[in-house]
Amino acid sequence: MKSSNERRQIQLAEEEIKKYASIVESDPNRLRYHLMPPVGLMNDPNGLIYWKGQYHVFYQWMPFATTHGAKFWGHYTSHDLIHWERQAPALAPSEWFDRNGCYSGSAVDNDGVLTLFYTGNVKDDQGVRHTYQCMAISTDGLHFEKKGVVIYLPDGYTAHFRDPKVWKYKNKWYMVVGAQSVQLDGKVVLFCSEDLIHWEHIGSIAGGENGTFGYMWECPDLFHLSGKDVLIVCPQGLQPEGMHYQNVYQAGYFIGQLNYETGQYIHGTFTELDRGFEFYAPQTMVDEHGRRIMIAWMGVPDQDENKHPTIYYRWVHALTLPRELILIGDKLYQRPIEQLQLLRSEKVQYPNVSLQKEKRKFDGVKGKTVELLLKHIDGKGVLSINIQHHVSFSYDFEQKIATLERESFARNGEKERRQCALSSLQTLHIFIDTSSIEIFLNEGEEVFTARFFSNEENEDILFQTNEQVTFHLYKWKLC
Template sequence: MKSLNEKKQIQLAEEEIKKYASIVESDPNRLRYHLMPPVGLMNDPNGLIYWKGTYHVFYQWMPFATTHGAKFWGHYTSRNLIHWERQAPALAPSEWFDRNGCYSGSAVDNDGVLTLFYTGNVKDDDGTRHTYQCMAISSDGLHFEKKGVVVHLPDGYTAHFRDPKVWKHENKWYMVIGAQSEQLDGKAVLFRSDDLMHWEHIGAIAGGEDGNFGYMWECPDVFRLGGKDVLIVCPQGLQPEGMHYQNVYQAGYFVGQLNYETGQYAHGTFTELDRGFEFYAPQTMVDEYGRRIMIAWMGVPDQDEDKHPTIAYRWVHALTLPRELVLVGDKLYQRPIEQLQLLRSDEVHYPNVSLHKETMQFDGVEGKTVELLLKHIEGQGVLSIDIQNDVSFSYDFEKRVATLQRESFARRGEKEKRQCVLSNLRTLHIFIDTSSIEIFLNEGEEVFTARFFPHEKNEHIVFKTNGRAAFRLYKWKLC
């Protein structure tokens, strides 16, 4: 049973939704096929799980403001990962161990009981922070009972110790936590348990030394894929290096082999997951088909969060589309899930596009909620696609560089870009949803994710080349 205090917090959140529903839904930048908060601020996806025939996506949620604060766990459910139903908040800050926020975590199926793990955030009056790893359970997937603290802060770490991701391996439970050492190095820390209640601290499986790879690691996730162990993590404090690490904070992964007995993780170098402007705190789950599915926050902490135009309508941020992960060598490919095809209508197909130093628009290739697919691409010079006079993607066939450029919504009139090296461009898959864009290159070899906010009601999509380009073009409306 929920405490009276938690019930009151959830009631207040529901009242906030009703109070501002008409304002939120009047925003022309409201997305059509992405998960968003019903009001307030959304950030990290939490507790991704397929449980008893239903997908559950929980998320960090501040219902009372478009700023960060004492977070709830919002909750969406789906039968197909496409059509979602909002549920009542699963968790609200209410107890001594989470009174200043139910921070990020994960979900597991424990013999038919849906079990959540999350970080309880507590701040004293003098600003001192305390963090506790907590558990909550549910028999129906909708109503959750907090069971209290299961992991206290071990020696050697600061209170920046959070985001438990739990999984099972060979009949034992494991938990990885994002952490900061007392030397101010980012770490991923491993625990082991037989019963989910009592946890053995194994130690750090990965992390920097002397502050050389970030001062804090957030939102870790460990899973087996393609015969290897993947660690996803979000290091804070990396400095830009050429085209790399251009956002305030990063999200990426290591690939290697984890020794579950010793906690030793032999791994390769860190690789960024997304090359765009807004991508952070990804989490994965295994779906009903055995696929490894990833969803991330379409935002970045401390990166122009107070400048989003949607704030005027009492909401901010969204989650990415679900993406299937496939390991090719030591490279994670991200592919939009196949179910997205259920949203398609009004197909337009140009089987033999050929451009020569020209600018072209194609009949039927426009809109606010659009899926574009270019296949069998070849060319010389630069091919670019301009979308609604606000964002553009280009590929330089000679320099082998892909670029996403947009007008900054924080500094209007200023252009900003993100780039990556790509040895060739064979396929280009773009999802546009009123104020978001997700671009998948070469079936997910590289991905760009961003928000954009056009000045005008412009649905134009314009193709340009200063050399030549040939491709097969498909377009669908998504709804």
């Protein structure tokens, strides 16, 4: 049973949706096949789970503004990961332990009970932050009852202690939490439990020392894949290194093995998950087919958030496409889920394309909601694909560098770029959705994710090379 205060907060949020629905939907930059907030600000995906025949995606949501504040948990459900239905908010800031925000967390199935874990954010009268790891439950997947605090802040950490991710291993529950030590180092902290209520603090399993790798680690997710334990995490405070760590904050992973007896996690080096401008706070789940599916926030904290053109229409940010994770060696590959093919129509194909020091448009290859696939790519020089004159992808066959460049929406059209090394380019898979682009290279070996904002009428896609490039080209309209 929700408290009267929480019911009131949810009612106010629903009223906000109705009040601004026509303004939000009038935005030409509104996406067509991605999850977005009905109004206000969206950030981290939360509580990803396949439960009783449905996919559930919760998300951090500020319904009353396009700035961060006392977050709700918004809620979408789907039968296929493609067509989504908005549900009433699952959680709202209302109690002493979460009155300044129901922050990020996860979901598990506890013997048929959908159980959420989240961070309760509280600021006292002096502005001092307090954080609590909290639980809520539901038997129908739609109505949630808060059960209160299950973990208080342990010794050795600051109040930047959040984002619990819970899973089960051999009849015991485990939780990782993103943390900051009192020495101001980013950490991932492990707990275990027999009943999801009483938790034992095992200790830090990964993190920097003496300021060597960030001052705070957010949104941890630890899971087993192809015989190894993958730890996804978002370190804050990394300095740029060449083409790496170019965003304000980063998202990446470690590959290793967790010893559940000792709590020791032996792992390799940190690898970025996405090479683009907007990607953060990824979370994963296992679906009914046994696939490890990842969805992330198509944004980054403190990175030009107040300059998005969509703010004029009372909303900001979105989530990425669902991606299946495949582990090959110690490398995570990300592949757009097969269900996206359900959105395809109006197929256009050009086999055996050969470009020689030229620019070319192809009949039928344009649009605002487009899937492009280039296969069997081979060439010399540089291949460039310019989309709506505002964003372009290029690959230099000699330098072996992939580049995403866009006109900055925050700095008056100034060109900005993100890059990565890539030893070869065989396939190029691009999803364009009005004001977003997701690019998958070599079956997901590398990925670029970004937002861009172009002229409303511009649908052009231009191919160019300064030497010679050959490929097979396929294009579909999506939705």
